[in-house]
Amino acid sequence: MASTPQQEHLRGLARDFVKRHIPLSLAREIDREDRYPYELLEAFGATGLWGVNIPETYGGMGLFSVDAMPIYEELSRGMPTLAWVIGNIMLYGNDIINSNGSQEQKERFLPLLAQGKLHFSFALTEPNAGSDAANVACKAVPADGGYRITGEKMFITGAGVSDWVVTLTRTAPSRHGGLTSFLVDTRSPGYSAKPLHKLGYHGSNTCAVHYDQVLVPAELILGGESALNQGWQQMVNLLNSERLALSACALGIGQAALEATIAYAREHYQPAAQRDQYQAVRHTIVEMATELEAARRLAYHAADLVRAGADCLRETSMSKLYCTETAKGIALRGLELLGAAGGTFEFDLQRYLRDVLVLTIGGGTSQIQKNIIAKTLGL
Ligand SMILES: Cc1cc2nc3c(=O)[nH]c(=O)nc-3n(C[C@H](O)[C@H](O)[C@H](O)COP(=O)(O)OP(=O)(O)OC[C@H]3O[C@@H](n4cnc5c(N)ncnc54)[C@H](O)[C@@H]3O)c2cc1C
Numbered sequence: 331m332a333s334t335p336q337q338e339h340l341r342g343l344a345r346d347f348v349k350r351h352i353p354l355s356l357a358r359e360i361d362r363e364d365r366y367p368y369e370l371l372e373a374f375g376a377t378g379l380w381g382v383n384i385p386e387t388y389g390g391m392g393l394f395s396v397d398a399m400p401i402y403e404e405l406s407r408g409m410p411t412l413a414w415v416i417g418n419i420m421l422y423g424n425d426i427i428n429s430n431g432s433q434e435q436k437e438r439f440l441p442l443l444a445q446g447k448l449h450f451s452f453a454l455t456e457p458n459a460g461s462d463a464a465n466v467a468c469k470a471v472p473a474d475g476g477y478r479i480t481g482e483k484m485f486i487t488g489a490g491v492s493d494w495v496v497t498l499t500r501t502a503p504s505r506h507g508g509l510t511s512f513l514v515d516t517r518s519p520g521y522s523a524k525p526l527h528k529l530g531y532h533g534s535n536t537c538a539v540h541y542d543q544v545l546v547p548a549e550l551i552l553g554g555e556s557a558l559n560q561g562w563q564q565m566v567n568l569l570n571s572e573r574l575a576l577s578a579c580a581l582g583i584g585q586a587a588l589e590a591t592i593a594y595a596r597e598h599y600q601p602a603a604q605r606d607q608y609q610a611v612r613h614t615i616v617e618m619a620t621e622l623e624a625a626r627r628l629a630y631h632a633a634d635l636v637r638a639g640a641d642c643l644r645e646t647s648m649s650k651l652y653c654t655e656t657a658k659g660i661a662l663r664g665l666e667l668l669g670a671a672g673g674t675f676e677f678d679l680q681r682y683l684r685d686v687l688v689l690t691i692g693g694g695t696s697q698i699q700k701n702i703i704a705k706t707l708g709l
Contacts, residue, residue: 406582
């Protein structure tokens with residue numbers, strides 16, 4: 331139900347990394363300058379944590395993707411953007427190759443990913459394919475001994491800085507059965523990515539991507555040539571891990587927002603003169619802490635089910651829904667408790683709120699999670 335001793339060991343390593351490398355001033359600076367945290371990704375290599383969900387034969391730790399949840403939680407508590415960027419690579423580099431790659435692809439990419447030497451992104455979303463993910467129109471057509479990809483992708487994390495972008499394309503008319511993922515080298519002629527300015531997760535390099543006849547050899551179909559038109563199933567294989575990674579990111583933001591609120595309340599409301607008001611403040615903070623604990627239990631319970639190989643679509647969707655919405659509520663109430671100060675850049679509640687608002691959208695919105703849960707309830 332709670333995290334395992336092994337997960338707690340990983341949590342300790344991540345917490346130590348945050349303590350040593352991410353002073354609050356740096357988290358604020360990266361948010362203010364909206365710059366990709368290259369130096370932190372480099373430093374993260376020394377923890378050995380890049381390879382958590384990569385088999386030992388390829389230089390990793392051989393654990394499940396969900397075992398990385400405490401790492402995302404702690405990184406997110408220190409700097410939400412860093413957790414999002416690292417989680418993105420560990421899911422859409424490590425996990426996507428390990429779960430779906432051909433033998434050659436595993437041998438080529440996993441050892442480098444385990445050392446943090448390659449950065450991957452995943453490009454599914456398009457101007458007309460977000461919640462309706464199967465509506466992908468970016469097309470790949472056979473040409474010149476491989477495939478040429480032409481089309482647009484939107485809101486792709488890290489697409490302007492990654493080495494490879496796993497790109498979901500349309501290769502046949504069948505809605506779900508006509509999709510294929512390609513491993514696209516971002517140095518390929520015809521590939522371009524333009525960063526977008528957005529509310530939260532500054533520094534995560536969210537991009538609009540343009541593919542203009544980008545040539546990709548057939549052997550770089552994810553899973554090899556035999557995996558043509560299997561892109562949908564490959565993506566579905568990763569969704570439970572993605573929902574739980576984002577749950578953990580939300581828990582980290584919720585924890586940071588709770589701690590920031592408690593620190594402010596102790597200083598500003600605790601003195602005897604404020605006692606009447608303090609009772610209301612205390613109760614609000616207690617509710618925030620209780621909801622966060624319930625969210626954490628739900629997320630780690632769902633992780634146990636994933637690890638056991640159970641059918642747990644409902645639980646992982648509930649976790650994504652509840653953790654992100656709970657963290658949003660905590661950041662908002664914390665900001666309100668600070669009064670006008672909460673909206674200033676002197677305090678971090680506004681940053682936590684801006685980041686968490688994005689979390690209820692990315693990886694399937696709250697409404698989409700509700701649709702999934704409703705189906706599992708027979709509705
Ligand atoms: C910071 C950030 C990073 C991202 N990174 C990536 C990435 O790396 N790769 C990638 O492929 N994508 C990425 N995304 C895209 C993300 O997955 C999509 O934004 C998300 O799936 C929603 O799609 P949309 O934005 O097109 O919204 P839409 O699908 O247009 O939805 C708009 C609104 O309508 C609601 N809605 C839509 N359909 C339904 C329905 N059937 N029932 C009820 N309500 C519905 C939605 O909940 C939402 O409120 C990222 C998004 C963000 C914000």
